[in-house]
Amino acid sequence: xxxxxxxxxxxxxxxxxxxxxxxxxxHGIVHRLVAEAMDEMDMTGNAVGVAPVGCSVLAYNYFSCxxxxxxxxxxxxxxxxxxxVNPENxxxxxxxxxxxxxxxxxxxxxxxxxGENITVIFYNNAIYGMTGGQMAPTTLPNQVTQTSPYGRDTxxxxxxxxxxxxxxxxxxxxxxxxxxxxKPSSVxxxxxxxKKAFEYQMAGRGYTIVEIVGTCxxxxxxxxxxxxxxxxxxxxxYYPLGVYRDCVEEGFETAAEAALARAKDVPIVQGGVA
Amino acid sequence: xxxxxxxxxxxxxxxxxxxxxxxxxxGYPITPxxxxxxxxxxxxxxxxxTFLQAESEISAINMLYGAAAAGARAMTSSxxxxxxxxxxxxxxxxxxxxxxxxxxxxxxxxxxxxxxPSQQDYWQATRAMGHGDFFMIVYAPNTVQxxxxxxxxxxxxxxxxxxxxxxxxxxxxxxxxxxxxxxxEIGELPEKPWATNGHKNQREHNIANSLYLQSDELEAKLLExxxxxxxxxxxxxxxxxxxxxxxxxVLVAFGASSRIARSAVVKAREEGIKAxxxxxxxxxxxxxxxxxxxxxxxxxxxxxxxxxxxMVDDVRLVVEGRAPVEHFGxxxxxxxxxxxxxxxxxSLNEKVGE
Amino acid sequence: xxxxxxxxxxxxxxxxxxxxxxxVIAQAGLLEERYVSWLPSYGPEMRxxxxxxxxxxxxxxxxxxxxxxxxxxxxxxxxxxxxxxDTVSEGGLVLVDSSMVQDMPARDGVTICEVPATxxxxxxxxxxxxxxxxxxKLFAETEFCDKQTLLDAVAxxxxxxxxxxxxxxxxxxxxxxxx
Numbered sequence: 001x002x003x004x005x006x007x008x009x010x011x012x013x014x015x016x017x018x019x020x021x022x023x024x025x026x027h028g029i030v031h032r033l034v035a036e037a038m039d040e041m042d043m044t045g046n047a048v049g050v051a052p053v054g055c056s057v058l059a060y061n062y063f064s065c066x067x068x069x070x071x072x073x074x075x076x077x078x079x080x081x082x083x084x085v086n087p088e089n090x091x092x093x094x095x096x097x098x099x100x101x102x103x104x105x106x107x108x109x110x111x112x113x114x115g116e117n118i119t120v121i122f123y124n125n126a127i128y129g130m131t132g133g134q135m136a137p138t139t140l141p142n143q144v145t146q147t148s149p150y151g152r153d154t155x156x157x158x159x160x161x162x163x164x165x166x167x168x169x170x171x172x173x174x175x176x177x178x179x180x181x182x183k184p185s186s187v188x189x190x191x192x193x194x195k196k197a198f199e200y201q202m203a204g205r206g207y208t209i210v211e212i213v214g215t216c217x218x219x220x221x222x223x224x225x226x227x228x229x230x231x232x233x234x235x236x237x238y239y240p241l242g243v244y245r246d247c248v249e250e251g252f253e254t255a256a257e258a259a260l261a262r263a264k265d266v267p268i269v270q271g272g273v274a
Numbered sequence: 275x276x277x278x279x280x281x282x283x284x285x286x287x288x289x290x291x292x293x294x295x296x297x298x299x300x301g302y303p304i305t306p307x308x309x310x311x312x313x314x315x316x317x318x319x320x321x322x323x324t325f326l327q328a329e330s331e332i333s334a335i336n337m338l339y340g341a342a343a344a345g346a347r348a349m350t351s352s353x354x355x356x357x358x359x360x361x362x363x364x365x366x367x368x369x370x371x372x373x374x375x376x377x378x379x380x381x382x383x384x385x386x387x388x389x390x391p392s393q394q395d396y397w398q399a400t401r402a403m404g405h406g407d408f409f410m411i412v413y414a415p416n417t418v419q420x421x422x423x424x425x426x427x428x429x430x431x432x433x434x435x436x437x438x439x440x441x442x443x444x445x446x447x448x449x450x451x452x453x454x455x456x457x458x459e460i461g462e463l464p465e466k467p468w469a470t471n472g473h474k475n476q477r478e479h480n481i482a483n484s485l486y487l488q489s490d491e492l493e494a495k496l497l498e499x500x501x502x503x504x505x506x507x508x509x510x511x512x513x514x515x516x517x518x519x520x521x522x523x524v525l526v527a528f529g530a531s532s533r534i535a536r537s538a539v540v541k542a543r544e545e546g547i548k549a550x551x552x553x554x555x556x557x558x559x560x561x562x563x564x565x566x567x568x569x570x571x572x573x574x575x576x577x578x579x580x581x582x583x584x585m586v587d588d589v590r591l592v593v594e595g596r597a598p599v600e601h602f603g604x605x606x607x608x609x610x611x612x613x614x615x616x617x618x619x620x621s622l623n624e625k626v627g628e
Numbered sequence: 629x630x631x632x633x634x635x636x637x638x639x640x641x642x643x644x645x646x647x648x649x650x651x652v653i654a655q656a657g658l659l660e661e662r663y664v665s666w667l668p669s670y671g672p673e674m675r676x677x678x679x680x681x682x683x684x685x686x687x688x689x690x691x692x693x694x695x696x697x698x699x700x701x702x703x704x705x706x707x708x709x710x711x712x713x714d715t716v717s718e719g720g721l722v723l724v725d726s727s728m729v730q731d732m733p734a735r736d737g738v739t740i741c742e743v744p745a746t747x748x749x750x751x752x753x754x755x756x757x758x759x760x761x762x763x764x765k766l767f768a769e770t771e772f773c774d775k776q777t778l779l780d781a782v783a784x785x786x787x788x789x790x791x792x793x794x795x796x797x798x799x800x801x802x803x804x805x806x807x
Contacts, residue, residue, distance in 0.1 A: 047472065048344070065472070068482040069483035069484065071339075077333040077334075077340065078337070079340065080340065081336075081344065082343065085298060085344035085346040086472065109329075110328070451665070453664060533689075537691030611696055
């Protein structure tokens with residue numbers, strides 16, 4: 001009998017439940033990356049995930065760690081409390097663009113500015129998928145959706161939100177990176193980013209977010225292959241990939257240290273509570 | 275026995291919550307409950323707890339949801355307009371069977387209303403706190419002592435029945451000082467094997483969730499929860515009777531208005547009117563059994579409330595037309611005087627007298 | 629004869645210490661194991677204008693802690709006198725800080741005591757204790773509790789971190805009793 005060697009298998013952190021995601025959707029890839037990162041850190045038994053409302057609403061069935069399903073947009077608040085109750089746990093929210101950047105923008109910004117030690121996995125595909133393809137806060141100008149049938153008119157519907165850029169201005173943020181999963185090399189980079197975010201969290205560095213620019217072939221009305229082409233042509237120039245914040249790269253152990261240095265000329269900040 | 279101290283209702287409630295094992299408090303400033311948050315901000319760091327001023331009421335209730343899911347005893351508080359914002363999160367807590375305590379120090383409404391005391395959120399608390407078929411236990415203290423005692427009970431019942439529990443107070447009870455004897459610090463807290471606190475590879479993963487895409491699953495869940503509600507209705511009704519033995523005019527009043535109603539009953543008795551008072555302590559479950567017992571002597575009922583007439587519905591549902599039921603109320607932040615209530619008793623007594 | 633059933637309204641500018649004086653009176657009631665309540669006005673009313681509180685001491689459970697027909701009014705400014713003097717019940721007691729009130733309105737059927745409390749406090753070197761002087765006067769007029777109880781109540785209400793204020797408070801109380 002020849003010796004069997006397992007070279008590829010389902011991560012422990014994923015259940016055997018079949019996902020409901022559409023063909024060509026990248027949520028499955030991102031789930032896998034999150035799961036692999038948890039397993040590699042041996043944290044699956046000490047992880048708590050918070051699922052959003054949106055396409056990934058059922059993520060609580062797919063991750064094998066403890067899971068919580070949150071109200072629409074409120075995942076950062078839920079994750080905040082979960083982490084405060086058990087700071088030794090790895091706590092992440094998994095959110096789409098409507099959940100994170102529209103209805104949950106207040107919760108997003110405030111969890112970030114409080115420097116909550118949580119990781120936000122943000123899937124940005126520029127559309128509301130679950131409800132059938134409406135305009136999202138990240139829908140591109142002139143992009144046609146069910147609720148922008150003539151294309152997003154910036155005169156009336158305003159402009160998309162660039163989440164990593166926005167959050168990187170906040171003192172509580174330790175790490176913010178935008179990645180994509182359009183090809184194997186990108187997937188590897190995305191995995192590294194997610195793992196780094198988790199590691200930063202466990203090192204207590206502050207708030208971490210990884211934005212994954214992804215496709216939605218179904219609601220974009222394209223084949224999966226064409227969707228990747230459209231993503232590379234339109235999404236990536238509008239949402240440039242890269243690291244927007246990394247307190248360690250900046251020479252600080254934590255977001256808190258970086259914040260203190262940033263306010264070096266402000267006596268009240270340097271002096272602590274009077 | 276602890277020493278009696280003078281404390282504001284808001285502070286006594288907060289102090290008792292900490293003694294009941296609450297170590298996580300999430301809030302947002304609003305009059306007239308702010309002392310509660312201020313107390314928590316002072317005390318929580320000293321007992322290894324967490325005080326977190328959220329960016330909104332919505333965020334605060336979802337933090338309560340998260341802390342409850344993680345297995346902690348946790349609380350949030352607000353006043354009427356802020357409680358409306360929490361409605362969403364309370365519905366989710368009910369749907370996910372998560373225990374937690376929500377304090378409403380009521381003020382006048384609707385909208386921004388006033389900051390003076392009211393009881394205008396009775397319907398909201400007992401009927402329509404959020405979307406979907408759900409109830410929560412609602413306690414209505416009427417002294418500073420009860421503010422402290424009931425929050426203690428609220429935590430116990432929340433954990434026992436896996437449900438959000440509300441303390442429905444008002445600006446009067448929150449702001450006033452009275453002597454209070456704080457409860458002793460709780461010993462052991464109940465185990466929560468369902469908590470999402472990391473399975474340590476020792477069990478299946480726990481999920482805190484209110485979503486059931488299959489209708490038959492959701493119906494089964496609702497029926498299971500309804501059984502718990504039946505048990506609550508059966509076992510948890512609380513009320514206090516005053517001069518009810520031979521009462522012909524039965525006043526029904528809760529919280530702050532029950533104090534005024536009591537004074538009015540004393541005055542009515544001095545005039546020879548056989549008045550009595552039933553004070554619901556739980557608003558849900560409504561004390562139907564105690565109220566039904568008054569039917570043997572009652573000629574008429576008067577529901578005294580600081581609103582336009584809300585609890586009077588529940589009184590009518592119990593009385594079922596067997597006696598006239600009237601409402602007397604002042605609203606918008608006005609506290610009725612005992613004399614006003616006495617006038618209402620007199621006229622009702624004349625109406626139903628020989 | 630001692631008058632022990634009190635429904636008091638204390639009113640004046642914010643900062644005159646009326647809420648504190650009310651607390652001392654309520655504390656005295658608590659020490660004698662009676663029913664007491666203390667209720668402040670709150671909200672925008674507190675910002676700059678008139679601050680007031682209601683205090684009830686009784687042998688029976690307190691109904692409404694909001695006093696609408698007081699049998700004692702302690703007023704420390706003109707707006708308070710004007711606002712509350714007609715609400716005082718027949719036979720009631722009105723204590724007025726006459727150094728702060730220029731026009732004393734006429735009112736029959738009540739006992740009016742005018743005490744220049746703020747002036748007395750300034751002259752005796754305990755500024756800001758006019759409230760306690762008036763509390764002393766209230767005791768002199770009503771003997772609503774044992775004298776020792778009142779002294780103990782003051783000691784209870786002065787925060788542990790501000791113990792240096794205890795002695796001036798007790799002196800102010802004594803001064804008020806002599807008025």
